[in-house]
Amino acid sequence: MLSVTGLVKRFESSGDTVRVFDGLSFSIAAGRSLALTGPSGSGKSTLLNILCGLESFDEGNVRLLEREVDGLPRDAWADLRRRHIGVVFQDSNLMPTMTLAENVRLRAGLAGRSTEGTGDWLERLGLAGLEQRYPDQVSGGQRQRAALAMVFAMEPELVLADEPTGSLDRQTAHTVADALFRWQREVNATLVLATHDLPLADRCDDGLDLAGGA
């Protein structure tokens, strides 16, 4: 499903070269989940960005969704993200000008999925009755659950989650994580989850510690 071999990523910042990855290799089979751990600045977000084509890399080989992605044009990357890769950030996953239902419908519509069942997704995530609210009218946990509903509604094969519970309290984080894992098992999607919350990382099938450049 996803394999990375000898990945090298450098950042040039004010004359200095920072090597974030220096020959990183790992792989995940379809339907499994992988936890990316490591302290702040260890490259979790950078790796997720590389895996969805929002960031380039310098050396190495990345295969995902049965494709060799080296040299994949940007538009092809965009098409992959549109239909096959769901991304969840720590916060601000929703368009603030649209209601929760409209957000879910927009994401599903972009992925070419039916927009009929969006209400169901929100309901299943415990957001019944909040469909017509705007993102700033619900709590942070509800926003993250709505973000999950958006990802679920687009039916992706690969989900990249960057500290999806990072700004939530323990209890809320737990319910959000529950929903994510339940769905992942159900549809047999592949999940890469960056977090520095160790209990959460333990719930994944595999783990990759980026501390000190794996």
Added chain:
Amino acid sequence: MVLRAILSHYRRHPLHLLSLWVILMLATALWSGVWSLTQQARDSMRTGEAQLSGRQQVVRSDGAPVTVEDFVTLRRQGLCVMPWLEVDAGEGRGRLVGIDPLAMACAGNQETGAGTSLDGEPFVDIHRAAKLAEAGHRHRLRLLLDAPEDLSLPPQWQRQPDPAALSTGELADSFLLNLDALGVLVVLVSALLIRSVYTLGLAQRREGLALLERYGVTRGRLQRLLLLELLILGLSGIVPGYLLGQLLADGLAGGFGEAMGSLFGTPLLRGGDTFLQFGVTAILMLLVTFWCGLELLRPRGKWVTGNRWLHVTTVVLMMGVGGVLVFSGERLVAVFAGTGMIMAATGLATPYLMNQWPKTSSGTAPLGLWRRRETGVLIRRLSLPLVALQLAVATVIAVQALVTTFEDTFQQWLGQRLAGDLFVEVPAGKRPEDVAGILSFQPSIVEWHPVIRGQVRLPLPDGNTIALDLMATDTGSGLIREWELLQSVPDPWQAVAGGGVLINEQLARRHQLEPGDTLTLQFPEHRLSPRVAGVYSDYGRPAGEVLLDHDELPASFVPGFQSVTIALESDATTSDRQSLERDLERVWSVADIEIRDTGTIRELANRIFDQTFLLTRAISLLTLVLAGAALLMTGWVALASRRWYVHLLAVWGLRRRERLGLLVRLGMGLMFRVWLAALPLALLLTWVLVARINPVAFGWSLPMAIYPGYWLQLLVVMVIIGLVLGSLAARVRRGAPVTMPVLTEGGER
């Protein structure tokens, strides 16, 4: 330390500082430039009128210009004449007037005395002016006289009313008032812009300021520091802006002065109170700057979102009162005030109305919804600069319509007035009838008619009389009969030939005269009571005028100015013209007469016309440029704050071209709405200008014409602004970090 922290915002956003400063400076320049010009013009007219009221001038009977020898001879004969030497100071610096202080008493200035007006420019001692004249500057000498009527001049000289002594009247005043109104509009628009740019920056700084407060800097101290910052910013923009304005005024003074001189007979004189001008400009612009700072003094917390009903009531009330003032105001000030109120009310209502549109239209495409919602956000965030742009666009459209309509109408009118090919001034002391013989028998002449101009008085019901311009001609002439009449009795020319008169629109409006009415014309020893046969349009002047057949003039009438208009055969040659000139000189027994081509005069008139409106056009266009540039800057900042959401679209798989298309459509749609919102206001303004302000100010109305071609040109410009905005916003660079926005209640939507 604290100051450093406060100013660090501008170090991070130098463009922000620059745009504030540029807008402030340009606005100051525009305002002070216009103000300085109108002030100069007002002063010139006032001094001119005070100096010249009720005087007469001495001209030579042979028609040649008066010289210094004439002055010397007359003074030797004990006649009290005053020399008046106008010299062009060159390089658009206006004109200087040289006078002889000792002779001031000869020209009706006993009471004002010479001292006060001789203190400075434009009035200088005649020796200084003479030096300039000798050095080759353009100049003209006049000899003024304020002697009793019975004082007789030697036969070589004649007395004539001093043309400059006629009051410049309301026309010049309203011309200047129009410019003033434009100046006020510039200040209004720039105030909106400065405030919008500043508050946008303030929103970005809010977090930093809150941090400072948490470190123990008191709120009062912060406010004082920010106000100090505004003061410094204000002054640093106002001073160069003022200087730039003076340069602008100097640059325009040449053309403007020529226009003033030709339209109103008032030369633009140099001078003006620089200190006062700078003071007023500085205070005004500082007020504008501090208006932005009011935001700082607001109690902490949310925006004061006023009562919706209060808002609606204010708009309706302002529209209503403004409408009443515009429709039925008798005075110019009332019409202007009403127009201002309607514009302000439109400005208040526009963001709301523009926002209704995206709400009501319901598309199904998901991205269409996104675009409409984002448009709504931008309309709210950019409401001030959008309204400023709307007002600017409306003004530019209205001014363009007015000027173009006037230009077209003026052309037609000029064509009427300058019918025929040649125009000959009858020398002083001669009569047009003397040459009737030759003119009628020249084979190259198709038609000719005399034009006799002078003054007559019109008794009013209240016992006073007012002066009217009088024009007498051969109303049987085919050239005259081509005149178009606004209103008339049946067969008006027959009526005029039988003793009726035609009057101009100014006279008809001011004294409610209609075809069929009878009016009384009072000559020095005679009275006529003709019927009004028709009303003709007469642009460019405020004065009333009557036209009658020259056979109806009483024998004792003293003409002020006489000319002959001649239409030639199409195959007339230069030698025909030369022999005509020789014949006229022989019959009138003068050395040199001047035959002028009406084409040349028409060209001159058009040039003057263009210069008159150059300033109006320039100001309204500059306002538009200012508003457009400011919108571009504020729009850029506003869109930059939405960068995360554009990034989200990229994460969701929108291709680069799709994002570009989406944002470009958003930008262009926004501008299209502003343009659309400006149109009704533009139509209203056009109508107010041609149908209300013109008749109240000048006594004549213009047909209302609209120029959709020009609207489309503006639309293209605005769509380009939207295009630039959209493409700037669409840039998401790979690898460039995009910071996530902090979601606060209502803050992001």
